[in-house]
Amino acid sequence: RPAGAPVRRPTDAADAAALARAAMAAGHRVDLGLMQVNSANLEALGTTVERLFEPCANLAAGAAILVGAYGRAVRVHGPGQPALHAALSADNTGDLARGLRNGYVARVTGRPAPAAAPDPFSATTVYMRRSP
Secondary structure (H helix, E strand, O other), rough: OOOOOOOOOOOOOHHHHHHHHHHHHHHOOOOEOOOOOEEHHHHOOOOOOHHOOOOHHHHHHHHHHHHHHHHHHHHHOOHHHHHHEEEHHHHOOOOOOOOHHHHHHHHHHHHHOOOOOOOOOOOOOOOEEEEE
């Protein structure tokens, strides 16, 4: 909706889909359903506006987006929390780092993003292993 325009709450899923389609026809990208799946993802997900107002389909779409973002983040950060935080950033902004800087990741996780993984061969790292 344009800034200052009144908010009209949809009455049901069909009404929500109609509102979303009208906004998209006006050139806007919209977030749809429980996982707030952005309409820019419809084609890549092979789904429709109407389908994203079905809770299970919406959760599956959101999960697919997060899994894809996590895969991209793992290639940069390796597996673990830094990659998860980068994936959440990408879900919010489309970028692996911008959602960290804008505070989104801290808000959804309740804590700041962890620092990048330490260099495994730094002088402050101690490795221990049992003797055979």
